[in-house]
Amino acid sequence: MDTFADIRRTPLLTALHQAHARRREISPEARRRLAAEYRLSAAQLDDFISFFPAFSARPEGTFRVCTGPACRLAQGADGPRHLARQLATPGASAAFCLGHCDRAPAVIPAADAEIPTPAPPDTRWLEHYGPDAPRQRLDALLSDLAAAGLCGMGGGGFPAYKKLAALRADPAPDKVLIANADEGEPGTFKDRWLLDHHPGTVLTGLYLACRITGARHALIYLRHEYAAAEPRLVAALHAMEQAGLLRGIGAAADTAHPLLPSIAIVRAGGPYICGEETALIASLEGRRGLPAPGPPYPVDAGLFGHPTLVHNVETLYYLARIGRHGPAWYRGDGNGRRHFSASGPVRRPGIYELPAHSSARQVLEAAGGLVDNRGVAAFIPGGGSSGLLPATALDVPLTATALAPWGAGPGTGGMVFLPRGACVVDMAAHLAEFLAAESCGQCDPCRLGTRHQARALDALCRGTSQNTPLDPAPLADTAIALRQLSICGLGRFAPTVVETLLRHFSTEVAAHGRGECAAGVCPTAAGARNTGDGA
Amino acid sequence: MIRLTVDGRPVTVDDGATLLDAVRASGSWVPALCAGASLPTGGGCRLCAVRLVDQARPMPACRTAAAPRMVVRTDGDALHRARAQVVRLLLADHPAPCRPPGDPRGECELEALARRLRLPLSQPPATSPSVPIPSVPIPSVPIPSVPIPSVPIPFPPDTSHPALHFHPAACVECGRCIRACGDIQGHHVIGWHGAGITRTLAFSGQKNLADSDCVACGQCLAACPTGALLPALAPVPGMTAIDTICPYCGVGCGITCHVAPERDGHGGETRGRIHAVTSQPGQPANRGRLCVKGRFGLDFVTRPERLTQPLMRRPDAPKPCGPEGFEAVPWDTALERVATTLLDIAQRHGGHAVGGLGSAKCTNEDNYLFQKWLRAGLFSPNVDHCARLCHSSSVAALGAMLGSGAGTNPNTDFLLADAIFLIGTNTLETHPVIATFIRQAHAAGASLVVADPRRIGLAHEATVHLQHRPGSDPWLVAGLAREILNADLADNAFIAAHTEGFEAYRAALLALDMAEVGRVTGVPRAAIRHAAHHLGGAKNLLTAWGMGLTQHVAGTINCAAVAGLALLTGNLGRPGAGVNPLRGQNNVQGASDMGVLPNVLPGYQPVTDSATRARFGAAWGRPLPETPGLTVVEMLRAAADGDLRAMHIMGENPALSDPDLEHVHAGLTRLEFLAVQDVFFTQTCAWADVILPAASVLERAGSVTSTERRVQRTRPVLPPPGAARADGDILAWLLERAQVGGAGSDGNGDAAAVMAEMARLTPLYRGLSARRLERESVCWPCPAPDHPGTPILHAGGPLRGRARFVVPLLTPPAETPDATYPFILTTGRLLEHYQTGTLSRRSAVLDELVPGPWATAHPDTLSQAGVTDGATARISTRRGEMAITLRADPEALPGVIFVPNHFAEAPVNRLIHDQLDPEAKIPEYKCVAAALSGETSGR
Ligand SMILES: Cc1cc2nc3c(=O)[nH]c(=O)nc-3n(C[C@H](O)[C@H](O)[C@H](O)COP(=O)(O)O)c2cc1C
Numbered sequence A: 001m002d003t004f005a006d007i008r009r010t011p012l013l014t015a016l017h018q019a020h021a022r023r024r025e026i027s028p029e030a031r032r033r034l035a036a037e038y039r040l041s042a043a044q045l046d047d048f049i050s051f052f053p054a055f056s057a058r059p060e061g062t063f064r065v066c067t068g069p070a071c072r073l074a075q076g077a078d079g080p081r082h083l084a085r086q087l088a089t090p091g092a093s094a095a096f097c098l099g100h101c102d103r104a105p106a107v108i109p110a111a112d113a114e115i116p117t118p119a120p121p122d123t124r125w126l127e128h129y130g131p132d133a134p135r136q137r138l139d140a141l142l143s144d145l146a147a148a149g150l151c152g153m154g155g156g157g158f159p160a161y162k163k164l165a166a167l168r169a170d171p172a173p174d175k176v177l178i179a180n181a182d183e184g185e186p187g188t189f190k191d192r193w194l195l196d197h198h199p200g201t202v203l204t205g206l207y208l209a210c211r212i213t214g215a216r217h218a219l220i221y222l223r224h225e226y227a228a229a230e231p232r233l234v235a236a237l238h239a240m241e242q243a244g245l246l247r248g249i250g251a252a253a254d255t256a257h258p259l260l261p262s263i264a265i266v267r268a269g270g271p272y273i274c275g276e277e278t279a280l281i282a283s284l285e286g287r288r289g290l291p292a293p294g295p296p297y298p299v300d301a302g303l304f305g306h307p308t309l310v311h312n313v314e315t316l317y318y319l320a321r322i323g324r325h326g327p328a329w330y331r332g333d334g335n336g337r338r339h340f341s342a343s344g345p346v347r348r349p350g351i352y353e354l355p356a357h358s359s360a361r362q363v364l365e366a367a368g369g370l371v372d373n374r375g376v377a378a379f380i381p382g383g384g385s386s387g388l389l390p391a392t393a394l395d396v397p398l399t400a401t402a403l404a405p406w407g408a409g410p411g412t413g414g415m416v417f418l419p420r421g422a423c424v425v426d427m428a429a430h431l432a433e434f435l436a437a438e439s440c441g442q443c444d445p446c447r448l449g450t451r452h453q454a455r456a457l458d459a460l461c462r463g464t465s466q467n468t469p470l471d472p473a474p475l476a477d478t479a480i481a482l483r484q485l486s487i488c489g490l491g492r493f494a495p496t497v498v499e500t501l502l503r504h505f506s507t508e509v510a511a512h513g514r515g516e517c518a519a520g521v522c523p524t525a526a527g528a529r530n531t532g533d534g535a
Numbered sequence B: 001m002i003r004l005t006v007d008g009r010p011v012t013v014d015d016g017a018t019l020l021d022a023v024r025a026s027g028s029w030v031p032a033l034c035a036g037a038s039l040p041t042g043g044g045c046r047l048c049a050v051r052l053v054d055q056a057r058p059m060p061a062c063r064t065a066a067a068p069r070m071v072v073r074t075d076g077d078a079l080h081r082a083r084a085q086v087v088r089l090l091l092a093d094h095p096a097p098c099r100p101p102g103d104p105r106g107e108c109e110l111e112a113l114a115r116r117l118r119l120p121l122s123q124p125p126a127t128s129p130s131v132p133i134p135s136v137p138i139p140s141v142p143i144p145s146v147p148i149p150s151v152p153i154p155f156p157p158d159t160s161h162p163a164l165h166f167h168p169a170a171c172v173e174c175g176r177c178i179r180a181c182g183d184i185q186g187h188h189v190i191g192w193h194g195a196g197i198t199r200t201l202a203f204s205g206q207k208n209l210a211d212s213d214c215v216a217c218g219q220c221l222a223a224c225p226t227g228a229l230l231p232a233l234a235p236v237p238g239m240t241a242i243d244t245i246c247p248y249c250g251v252g253c254g255i256t257c258h259v260a261p262e263r264d265g266h267g268g269e270t271r272g273r274i275h276a277v278t279s280q281p282g283q284p285a286n287r288g289r290l291c292v293k294g295r296f297g298l299d300f301v302t303r304p305e306r307l308t309q310p311l312m313r314r315p316d317a318p319k320p321c322g323p324e325g326f327e328a329v330p331w332d333t334a335l336e337r338v339a340t341t342l343l344d345i346a347q348r349h350g351g352h353a354v355g356g357l358g359s360a361k362c363t364n365e366d367n368y369l370f371q372k373w374l375r376a377g378l379f380s381p382n383v384d385h386c387a388r389l390c391h392s393s394s395v396a397a398l399g400a401m402l403g404s405g406a407g408t409n410p411n412t413d414f415l416l417a418d419a420i421f422l423i424g425t426n427t428l429e430t431h432p433v434i435a436t437f438i439r440q441a442h443a444a445g446a447s448l449v450v451a452d453p454r455r456i457g458l459a460h461e462a463t464v465h466l467q468h469r470p471g472s473d474p475w476l477v478a479g480l481a482r483e484i485l486n487a488d489l490a491d492n493a494f495i496a497a498h499t500e501g502f503e504a505y506r507a508a509l510l511a512l513d514m515a516e517v518g519r520v521t522g523v524p525r526a527a528i529r530h531a532a533h534h535l536g537g538a539k540n541l542l543t544a545w546g547m548g549l550t551q552h553v554a555g556t557i558n559c560a561a562v563a564g565l566a567l568l569t570g571n572l573g574r575p576g577a578g579v580n581p582l583r584g585q586n587n588v589q590g591a592s593d594m595g596v597l598p599n600v601l602p603g604y605q606p607v608t609d610s611a612t613r614a615r616f617g618a619a620w621g622r623p624l625p626e627t628p629g630l631t632v633v634e635m636l637r638a639a640a641d642g643d644l645r646a647m648h649i650m651g652e653n654p655a656l657s658d659p660d661l662e663h664v665h666a667g668l669t670r671l672e673f674l675a676v677q678d679v680f681f682t683q684t685c686a687w688a689d690v691i692l693p694a695a696s697v698l699e700r701a702g703s704v705t706s707t708e709r710r711v712q713r714t715r716p717v718l719p720p721p722g723a724a725r726a727d728g729d730i731l732a733w734l735l736e737r738a739q740v741g742g743a744g745s746d747g748n749g750d751a752a753a754v755m756a757e758m759a760r761l762t763p764l765y766r767g768l769s770a771r772r773l774e775r776e777s778v779c780w781p782c783p784a785p786d787h788p789g790t791p792i793l794h795a796g797g798p799l800r801g802r803a804r805f806v807v808p809l810l811t812p813p814a815e816t817p818d819a820t821y822p823f824i825l826t827t828g829r830l831l832e833h834y835q836t837g838t839l840s841r842r843s844a845v846l847d848e849l850v851p852g853p854w855a856t857a858h859p860d861t862l863s864q865a866g867v868t869d870g871a872t873a874r875i876s877t878r879r880g881e882m883a884i885t886l887r888a889d890p891e892a893l894p895g896v897i898f899v900p901n902h903f904a905e906a907p908v909n910r911l912i913h914d915q916l917d918p919e920a921k922i923p924e925y926k927c928v929a930a931a932l933s934g935e936t937s938g939r
């Protein structure tokens, strides 16, 4: 009677957030109720719930401490001790990058940040694209996007106008658009910043995407650590609803024009992998968030089988701005623009919108350079799986072609700068551990391969491999297994960190193999003695 | 057909095949760890990856559909290195060898894979010193991180369950067990807990197995490639595998028993023991599935309480009495006594003064010889068996309407239906393997309508559950038919071409008062309408029912009404469309087929037909009784009245199973002579004069016929205990003694010879022979040796010519609640037990899972009666009373008390009245007026 396989029903994810909000845990009583309501066995429900860290019990007074790249570099030499002290506090638990790298060291729940009230969406302008808009107007918008060469900003880089055109051509009655706001790539916080400061523009982009494609259902899949952005999004949605642009927020109203989209906000459940679009869709359908490689692809059969398009927040933001300012504005001197997240001990950590082909040095300069003018030891060019590069790569344009010879990629534009004195092996070990912990686990090469990498680098940091330098051969085999056999990008790009470390930082690796951490950060035999007393 | 190339060789595969099928067909090889035989695709191990010429990345063969002209390569250095590394990584944490020697599943698949790839079993992945690492927890790390547990499986083995154990260390996380449990069996007990590196397998969300919702079907065990899931009973090396058919229920699952001799403690060998049961590969009845009884419940055969010696009642022993009232005698003494006494009584008082009960637990051959012994040897018309108590009403209704009383479709046809209607069957517990097909069809989109007064397992999953009051079935089904008519969903073309009597049927329905339907059934009209839309709107509707429908005084009326729905919607004679009474015992269909019924000879040939009698009479060299004899309940009544003087009971237990046990016991006591032939000292044995120890079906060659009319070969997996003999041999001795001709007349009960005679005389079985059954199982009718059998009845139109609509009669139950007996008592079965518990309660595993009886009722009913949840209460009816533990069931219908009927310590049948369905003579076990009171206030 009540099938769950329906786009109109409350996602299990949302029902769980509601239950968790009441009790700060999913109580046995709530489990029983939800199992009956969603027709799941105890095992099926637990299979789902246990996939999402957001639903673990979080009693009053508990908080999460970020151990991510920027946060482990924060507060200079005292950083490590500071983190250790924080984690020793009762109620503290360690988290991977919380996406607040500009406020490192970050803790959740955090004190509210001061964010100026953002501009509402320009509903007057949007009316041009309402249900009565002539076809040509939407066609023109689509050609503008093509002329701009807008590509996905979520890491995949697939031309956005092609996906939009494909969905537009689909005659299915119920099409779905999803704004992917589940940003989780370590060192990346551009989507959060855009949602904080420009929610109206992002929603404008989402709205236009719906109108171009004819999608009647839209969702914002919001990282649950970004809950603070929700009220601003809701305010913008209300403005749109009042302007008669929506069929409803969440549930659709029957009275509105049937071609208008309804837009709902769904909070994600925590795993990094749910940023991957097929995993994201699975989580919305009440299944654990496992990437499911196509075919069929989401544009053909996505959410509950309906044709579905997933776009990154920044892609939608640019969609709106290209609609407003035209393709020439976006292209600038050729490659378009993007928002770089700059973090680490830079003077002004934050988001910098620059030409897409800027170099790391240009981003660093925009962020005011390093604190104390320390030199750069290494940097992460674009998020956790983009690799680790030495200072010699600072002038390389942050594009796929230019970075390829370095064994790295531009990723999400999430840049973390490591100053001299920081330990690059520790950073690599942390990133390897991130990948191992965030692997969804469904495919053996990734589940076991990322664990192998993490264990190997962990051993290197600990000095367990003292006097036997890291043996790259088995790691090379694991890299082949990861690249060849993994289902999704997490596994396929997982070797990058290890490989760039071994390639560009062989001195540091060798030193750790001897039990020496020059930065005094790693608990190698020597390092542990150096820092052990103070910690 | 798809043609493609694998490693340069052309291959052709069926449509829908995967690349893994293609690779296997080509003779090439790729490893495949997460792909299990007949499981839905996994795709996680990634070992089966192959390269396609025009694709950059390798593809998992198991989840890539084969397409024409694909060019596939399984080799290549990178691919080989990648696969080998995954296997090394798996081996790094694997405790080889993880399976005990002798495991019937063979060697652990991971270990076998390692051998094939020439990888050492006991080494860390490759040579990195950093790999086998840290068993130490992370110490004071200056820069803390989210800790990765370095030992991946911190969980100890789970040995909480009596049948199944879980050893997490050996688990390769292939997920096969999850798919086996969820997708194949539909139980959904196993799932993952957590993600990625910390992911583990979990039962019902991190319970231990014993506390989980596990029903111990063992499907996960069969699917597991490693020693992670192991049976609690360890296998022994050198077991012999013998294929036979499960001795429990009518599904007819093919099983393979793994037996090995045992030392008896005195240096000698015992006859052996069944150490493991697996499903027989390639069996059409169950497709590799089993339930807890078949897989773990066969140890009753080797229980020490088995009867091993013929026993004779001591002259001074009272009736009834326990085993102490008997003494062991040689076979010839016992048999001579049985033969002389029965022959003598038959001679002196006529054949009608003796009667016999055959058995739905014995083979076809044994039952054939049994009725032959009664009819030809004793000239008695009184031969019947317990089918009377379960499905005689189905047989009567279907026979009259369609021309055959049997179910129309094979078990697996549920997979082909797009709507399934279950009424009065708790299929999940009574026919567990058929329930798997139902669930699978439902999961794939078929609608499922369940009508049952209890909120049984499948009711929770159903599209619509019609929770009608016990005994209101005639109203409910008529209401459904009326709504189908109203919605114009009747199949008029079918009705015109294949039926008769529709106008009267339609007129009766149009006169139906739907308000009355609502009042009597207690089901909202909207629900009836909703269900009717699903039933009427389906392309293929498959209907099945059980004893909830048949065991009423209106049993025949009920079955006719339900069959009427199928006619109304034109659902007969097609794959996935038909009517299926789900037969209870493993050979209840066969016992009926063999003529262990008072009115028909083998193959449903009426005894009143003189030509038939002449044919059988000629073969047996005897005249046969000309009139139909007494049914089960009638025989016991006649015994109580002194009209029936002696009985021969083979493998039945009327002293516990029949209604109104007080009367039954009176009848048994009054008999001049009672011979009982059985495997255990049953409740009925207490009244016996001679007890003949029989071989069980597991010790006997022959054949049995399942609910889908599938005749299947049974093989002896063990020799019988002590001096016990096959039923056939016992009967052959008696036949020889009585000088009856034909099969068995030489004193030898050889199954092949019996089958040959029976096939010759029985058109339904004519094409069958022991030789043929050795090769294949066949669904009757099978009129000739080269006939393939008939899985779907009425495929060429109703056997009767035109199927006959029966005007619905709204017949209430014999008893309705009143002031003294305000509640309704209903009885039924449990998954773990079977019939009177003769077998199942003697299985260690089954007994541990469900050791004793309890009854359930709605909490309001309990408080109304002043009974606390979990306390002992007294249930009384006009026949008597009984004490039993009561549990609250919030989903029960208020006012209805449910009592399972397997337990001698709670012989609920004592409370049932013996009013019978006038046509089929079936008793009303499902609806009796009862009172309930707290144990103390009762007296
Ligand atoms: C492991 C993994 C993680 C991802 N995480 C994100 C994410 O956090 N946010 C995002 O927008 N896209 C993420 N993606 C990309 C999405 O799958 C998808 O390509 C993207 O949302 C499409 O939007 P775009 O075309 O606008 O880039 C991820 C992909 C992978 C393989």
Ligand code: SF4
Pocket: A273, A290, A291, A438, A439, A440, A441, A442, A443, A444, A446, A447, A486, A487, A488, A489, A490, A491, A492
């Ligand atoms: S590559 Fe890793 S994250 Fe991606 S599907 Fe496989 S196990 Fe999951």
Ligand code: SF4
Pocket: B170, B171, B172, B173, B174, B175, B176, B177, B178, B201, B220, B223, B224, B225, B226, B228, B229
């Ligand atoms: S228990 Fe067996 S079948 Fe289940 S995941 Fe583990 S290895 Fe696979």
Ligand code: SF4
Pocket: B246, B247, B248, B249, B250, B251, B252, B253, B286, B289, B290, B291, B292, B293, B294, B295, B431, B432, B433, B434
């Ligand atoms: S379903 Fe019936 S035949 Fe099959 S294993 Fe269970 S009891 Fe035996």
Ligand code: FES
Pocket: B031, B032, B033, B034, B035, B042, B043, B044, B045, B046, B047, B048, B049, B060, B061, B062, B063
């Ligand atoms: S067998 Fe194909 S991925 Fe495991």
